[in-house]
Amino acid sequence: MILPINVKESDFKAAIAKFEAVLGKEWVFKSEEDLNLYRDAYSPQWDDEDEPIPSLALAPKNVKEVQAIVKIANEYKIPLFPISTGKNLGYGSCAPQQRGQVVVDLKRMNKIIEVNDKRNFCIVEPGVSYFDLYEYVEKNNLNVFLDIPDPGWGSPLGNALDHGWGYSYGMYRDHFGSHCGMEVVLANGEILRTGMGALPGSKTFAENKYGYGPYVDGLFSQSNFGIVTKMGFWMMPKPEHYMLLSIKMKRREDLIPAVEILNYLEDSFIVGWPQYFSPLNPPYGKPMNAELKSYLTSKNGKADLDKIQNYALRNGIPYWNIDVSVYGCKSVCDANLHYIKERFKVIEGVDIFIVEEYDLPMNLEQKKKMKHKVTLGIPNMEIFWISTRGETFDPSDGHVWFSPIIPRDGNELLKCQNVYMDLFSELNMESPITPFSHPRSWMYRAFCFMLAFHNSRTDREYNLKVRQAYRAMVKVAAQNGWGDYRAAPTFQDDVMGAYSFNNHALRRFHENLKDHLDPNGILAPGRGGIWPKNLRDNRFANNRRDEAILKGDKR
Known part of the structure; x- marks a missing residue:
């Protein structure tokens, strides 16, 4: 039996009996088989002794039952970890913050x-x-x-x-x-x-x-x-009409004026989400062209930007492609298309065309073939495999996301590429970042320069190396004024630690609130890097353990 930290087995069993009385035994999950479903399938601590696996999972059906759970947890000082649907892949999934915490699964509250x-x-x-x-x-x-x-x-x-x-x-x-x-x-x-x-x-x-x-x-x-x-x-x-545009540009530096133009268009509500990517990146599951790949390390171990650019021009491959959504009635979309083309005339050789357009409501066949369903709020699982284990990953057991926020500026994006490529070289790791890596533009008024650290269920030494690399990335990002916006439990202390203005005034403010609002420290201790006073010694516990391993101490 996994026990919550600082909770005696007798107290835990007494609490379980009370949880069962409130929820019914069928909604108190305590078997190993059930609890394995609350492991993070992509955990960078897989099978380590401190992997965050719950001691118990509870599934209340209403607010009254949530209140009862909280009351029992206070009585026995049992840490709870609430989840909604537990699909937070790459950021901890449905696993608790710390080993032994009790997951409160709110999936039955689905009104x-x-x-x-x-x-x-x-x-x-x-x-x-x-x-x-x-x-x-x-x-x-x-x-x-x-x-x-x-x-x-x-x-x-x-x-x-x-x-x-x-x-x-x-x-x-x-x-x-x-x-x-x-x-x-x-x-x-x-x-x-x-x-x-x-x-x-x-x-x-x-x-x-x-x-x-x-x-x-x-x-x-x-x-x-x-x-x-x-x-x-x-x-x-729902708009009356939807239009998806493609903007193709020939040169790496074209990104700089393109971002500036799109910032204006987006902030003026002329366009919606702009999706940046580079056709130089191979499709998922496909290897990069051997010639192009050779240019990534052909200049003193670094990327030869001139050869990469010449390769793109010689083969007629756009260096950048930006898909842009336009909403409104048909006449407004047409007018906005004309205006967008006028604004982009400053970029030599730019090509702008309509990928697809629809009158709404759409029929089922149109929804099925639509390129970016999410831009019209149509949920799907089509890109699920990108964010899961798949043949494109090596090792192929999942990943954790590293997600720093950077300015919505083309020059800063190109700088970000160089900083990360240099860091991976120093870490002696193959860089997932290239001179044509693109920003994620979900954030409004900022970019997210996101990458995946792949992990393994069998190679614990590899996972240790991943954890080292991730922490190095957090520090280097902070040195450049970039901050991770979201992280898996393993790294939340590191990320909060980077937000350190005025001797960690923000974290101290959080902890003051925690001590007053949750004096027993029962709600998700450590979540977001916020620890209750009785568990503050646990801050950076994962880091200390990894340092001990690197020094040769026994796991």
């Missing part, structure tokens, strides 16, 4: 409380998935959609709380930014509603964020101050 397509909002519980909400909207012929990430099996509530992003207009792509109102069970079991929800009988729970007084919603994102049981979201009205 769609309201969807309004006249005022364009919805209110949902944590167990509702993007698929659930989409099917509800389509079944009821509602004229709205919710901005979504990939893949579509996750929870709007859970994704927003971890600062997830999507694919339509910027104001909707920011999923926490587009939330409005929440209900929270605090560590003492009390129910709190934020914003207008604090007004009994409020009719604008999901329409006005602020209500009266301090705005506190942000305290419950990427933190451990409460269990969110209800959340409102602003939804986007």
Whole structure:
């Protein structure tokens, strides 16, 4: 039996009996077979003695049962770790923050409380998935959609709380930014509603964020101050027409003016999500052209930018391709297309054309063949394999994401490429970054320069090397003014440690709140790098253990 830290076996068994009395035995998961389902399939600590595996999992069906769980946890000082649908792949999945914590699985709380397509909002519980909400909207012929990430099996509530992003207009792509109102069970079991929800009988729970007084919603994102049981979201009205454009450019430096132009167009709501990529990157699952690959290390072990550029020009391969979504009525989309072409005339040889366009509503066949379904809020699993174990990964047992935020600036992106390529060279690791690696543009008003660290279920030494590399990347990013926005449990202390202005004033503020709101430290200790006072010695425990291993100490 895995026990929570500092909890006696007799107390744990007594707590289990009380959990079973509240939830029913069938919703208290304690067998090894059940608990293995709550392991992080991509854990960089797989099979290590401190791999974060839960001691128990609980599945309440309503807020009252969540309150009862919190009460019992306080009685026995048992750490809880709430999840929505547990699909946070690459960032910890459904595993707890620390070995032995009790997962509170909110999947049974799956009510769609309201969807309004006249005022364009919805209110949902944590167990509702993007698929659930989409099917509800389509079944009821509602004229709205919710901005979504990939893949579509996750929870709007859970994704927003971890600062997830999507694919339509910027104001909707920011999923926490587009939330409005929440209900929270605090560590003492009390129910709190934020914003207008604090007004009994409020009719604008999901329409006005602020209500009266301090705005506190942000305290419950990427933190451990409460269990969110209800959340409102602003939804986007379905447009009359949709157009997908492709912008192709010949030279590496063309990215610099292209970003500037697209910043203006996006911030003016002329275009939605711009997807940056380079056709020099091979399709997933395909090897890179041998000649092109040879140029990545042909200049004193570094990339020869001139040869790469000449290769692209000689073979007629655009150095950059940017897909851009345009929304509106048909005449507005046509006018915006004309304006976009005019703005891009400053880039020599640019080619802009329509990839696809549709009048809405679309029929099933159109939805199936649509290139970027997510830009119209259509959830799917088509790119699931990109974010999972697959033949493109070596080793092929999953990955953890490294996701630093950088300025939305072409020069900074090219600098970022060089910094990371140099670091991987110093680490004596093959670099996943090339001179044609592209930014992720989900974030509104910033780029995310994201990469995957692949891990293994069999090679623990390799995983140790991955953890070293990840931590080095966090430090180098911080030195350049870039900060990771989201991380797996293994690295959350490292990431929070990088946000160190004024002797870690932000972390100290979080900890002061933690000590007052959760004096027993029962809610997700360590989540977001926030530790309760009784467990602060655990900060950087993973790092200390890895350092001991590197010094030759026994695992």
